[in-house]
Amino acid sequence: MEEKWWKNSVVYQIYPRSFCDSNRDGIGDINGIRSKLWYLKELGIDIIWLSPVYPSPNADNGYDISDYYGISPEFGTLEDMKKLIQECENNDIHIMMDLVLNHTSDEHPWFLEAKSATDNPYREYYIWRKGDIDHVPNDMTSCFGGSAWEYSQQTGEYYLHFFHKKQPDLNWENKNVRAEIWKMINYWIDLGVKGFRLDVIDMIGKVPDLKIKENGPKLHEYLQEMNKKTFGNKDIVTVGECWGADTEIGKLYSSPERKELNMIFQFEQMQSDQIEGGEKWDLKPLDFIYLKNTFAKWQKELAECGWNSLFWNNHDLPRIVSRWGNDKKYRVESAKMLATVLHGMKGTPYIYQGEEIGMTNYPFSNIEDFADVEAINMYYERKQKGYSQESIMKSLCAKARDNARTPMQWDNSHEAGFTEGKPWYHVNPNYTKINVEMALKDKNSIFYYYQKLIKLRKQNTILVYGTFELLCAENKHIFAYARQWNEKKWLIICNFYEELTTFEYSGKGKIILSNYEQQEIILLEQIKLRPYEAIICEVIV
Ligand code: TEU
Ligand code: CA
Secondary structure (H helix, E strand, C coil), rough: CCHHHHCCCCCCEEHHHHHCCCCCCCCCHHHHCCCHHHHHHHHHHEEEEEEECCCHHHCCCCCCCCCCCCCCCCCCCCCHHHHHHHHHHCCCEEEECCCCCCCECCCCHHHHHHCCCCCCCCHHHHHHCCCCEEEEECCCCCCCCCCCEEECCCCCCEEEHHHHCCCEECCCHHHHHHHHHHHHHHHHHHHCCEEEEEHHHCCCCEEEEECCCCCCCHHHHHHHHHHHHHCCCCCCCEEEEEEEHHHHHHHHHCHHHCCCEEEEHHHHHHHHCCCCCCCCCCCCCCHHHHHHHHHHHHHHHCCCCEEEEEEECCCCCCCCCHCCCCCCHHHHHHHHHHHHHHHCCCCEEEEEEEHHHHHCCCCHHHHHHCHHHHHHHHHHHHCCCCCCHHHHHHHHHHHHHHHHCCCCCCCHHHHHCCCCCCCCCCCHHHHHCCCCCHHCCCCHHHHHHHHHHHHHHHHHHHHHHHHEEEEECCCCCCEEEEEEEEEEEEEEEEECHHHEEEECCCEEEEEEEEEECCEEEEEEECCCEECCEEEEEEEEC
């Protein structure tokens, strides 16, 4: 397997609006990020994935872009952005931009032109179908609820939007659209950006008349064209967001010889607590065996061709320590355990802001607490369908994206040190106990554990390129696997639960890292694992 710099890199995702506010307007910004580079340097990450910072009316917090070339005034200026890129480079940190290419804002000049007349030159940049007020083109739905078609008064036709109605879908069949996009990507490459995360990229090949949303027939053709016209042959890392990928599709994207992307975010294991065939709001207890098998399947299938991304969290997912850990009594132990499971695998790990200090879900109590359009739409939709208030709130507390979007908790001063003004969104009240300042003062903190995991990956080829083998697949409490590289073998052994349990293997293990006090050498014959105990050890004879 070819060695690449991004294979032993660790990515840190910043949601700019909620990271750090430098000018007291309550909105995180680029200069706020610049003021915290020392912190990211201390953590040891290599790449910052920046969620969108472009001008946007914010129907979907920046994922509705009205100018691909600019910086939103609420985040700063293009000059600030250039300084950020430069200062990051001075610290050996690269910037990965978020590319939202499936749709624009309805306030993007292309759409303003397109909607004005059926014969406008920009009309074909978007997807229009005939219909009248009572007849929608078909029954495709938006990911945020309701129809995917919106009636446009001016021309009496419908346009397609797989997300908010303020996010019209681009028509990738149109070669001018593609040319515009290649030009824009190259502009950011010229500005010094070293990576791209491609938002819902599996939707660009849509065929609405056949109701094909993801994985359309021309998807990979478009990606190969993109690669050729933009980042291919440049030393740039790319990751595509693909909710609709299985392992076969994963290989199509990430096999190097196909010249598409380096890796994808696939979400199979993130659906381990959702009823099959249902939506993410349809909760079920975590299917732990499915979780392990799914991770193992991806590890195995992409072992020789392609590459995995490893993540528990992002700005769309609830906080992992609340989701599959224990955010009360064992918050520290379980956060470290979850980090061990993930960072021990083969792939490029992604950390979402605040994960490294064990930030938790927000204690929502009513619908007024939410800011996200997805949550608000779901609430009213399910109310209308007759779901109980209790069940709706239970789903929202467990899965709402707002859980991830509360401001970063820096210290226990005013608004967690995120802003000196009034934050755009509530700070989690637990900031007095969970914050960066406290984490940096405690040598046993989750922060320093992440720091160690990152360092381990840098110093040990086995973690980056070693083979993966799932152990005790049927065990209902333990997530364990072996990594092997030449003669060396490491075991990653994690108790995923609070109950005590026993792990059995043969030989002795030299402890590399653990979230509990350990002897230097342990007998592997019978390891009694404490609540959420995690061990990385080297097998010795
Ligand atoms: O997310 C894609 C997407 O499918 C999500 O909306 C997903 O269905 C939902 O979050 C599950 O919780 C990307 C971005 O990450 C998201 O923030 C945007 O809202 C969306 O695309 C539209 O650009
Ligand atoms: Ca600000």
